[in-house]
Amino acid sequence: MTTFAFKNNENSDRLDKIILKFHPEYTRAQIQKWIKANQVCVNQQIINKTGYRISTNDLIEVTVTKREPLHATAQKLPLNIIYEDADVLVVNKPQGMVVHPSAGHPDGTLVNAILYHTQIQSKDAIRPGIVHRIDKDTSGLLMVAKSELAQESLSAQIKAKTNLRDYLAIVHNPFEEKEGTIEAPIGRDPNERKRQAVIATGKSAITHFQVQENFTKFALVKCRLETGRTHQIRVHLQYIGHPVAGDPLYGPRHTLSGAGQFLHAQTLGFRHPRTGQWLEFHVDPPQIFQTTLNNLRTNEKGNL
Known part of the structure; x- marks a missing residue:
């Protein structure tokens, strides 16, 4: 106690x-x-x-009652590996999977799956190798450090904003502009602790976007992160009037049917920690994302 x-x-x-x-x-x-x-x-x-x-x-x-400290343990779970060597692991995280254990999700996470697959040199018992994260209901690419050298290098690249992280999102409301930059500070919502919000006392946050397709009520947009604040893309898009479809925290109640927000980490690029070679990976969105997008295109043709 x-x-x-x-x-x-x-x-x-x-x-x-x-x-x-x-x-x-x-x-x-x-x-x-x-x-x-x-x-x-x-x-x-x-x-x-x-x-x-x-x-x-x-x-x-x-x-x-004092909680026992969490420790990540190995679990045999499906793991979609895109690239791996002695220093780095790149995985395609499925929608619905939490990245690392927490009080609410003690197991069944991506970290549990990674520890079963490989050895990781890390002093962090709960987030071994994790240098960045994506939300539970966001799918896509994540880089994992397997060595201390990689942990330092990848973390430094994120801090220096020299890595590449592009996302695809289906959002509410078509755009008038073709591209833009959202520069608005993000911090914890003072009225709802589970949410983030654009607030004056928040940390600097920058998101670049390019509109890929406009539909009658929705749009497909590509977002590039310059910073990596919690829920950054979701908060920024909601802030400019284009909340991510299916987002239970920041989107409207009447939205597209799915398994959470239609947000996918599509492209990931970084310099290899040991060789300095630029590595870049690309994965398509999950089937539910592609099917929904095709349905939007089909409906648009039917309205012509």
Whole structure:
């Protein structure tokens, strides 16, 4: 068991909301469980009502069960390998697979599959070899470092913005322009901890886009990442009025049927950590993406 305590310097608000403001690393659902289980005290008195109003300068103490540290273990799972040598592994991640273990996804991840397939030199027990990630419901290319040399080199290339990451997306609403650049800072949405948002206090984020095809209500667009913020493409496209189709967080409720957002990491390029040779890989979107795109094209022809 462990206890953390803090004094509320915010205005009066619900107990669960105040704890969430000070400790956004926890979910509101988890905080409410602690309150109902008599694990939260206000001014040394147990409070078990989530809606209890907290005043400024109230002392809040939360006692929680300490989680065991996560460790990624090897699991025999399907793995679509595009390229591999002693330093680098490039895989085509399927839609629906999480990249690395977390409290909500302790196994069945891409990392579990990679560890079964190969040995990785890494000090990170939970994200061995992972130098960048793509969302669970985004498909496509991911580079993995198998050696410490590769870990340092690939991470440095991402930081220096010298690698190549192109995505395809089916989005709502046709474009008037053919291409453009979205430069807008991204940070955690102050009103919803699971979302990111364009906010003034966010980190610099830059996405370049080229429109591939326009349809009556949708468009196919290619996006190139210059930075790599959490949910960057999804947030930026929603910000300019073109949310990714099928996106449960940033898109409209009425959208294209699928298994999540229609976003695919199509092209990946980087310099090999040992040889310096430029490597570039390209994979087509999954079948559901291609079928949906073909249906949009067919419907457009029928309307001519």
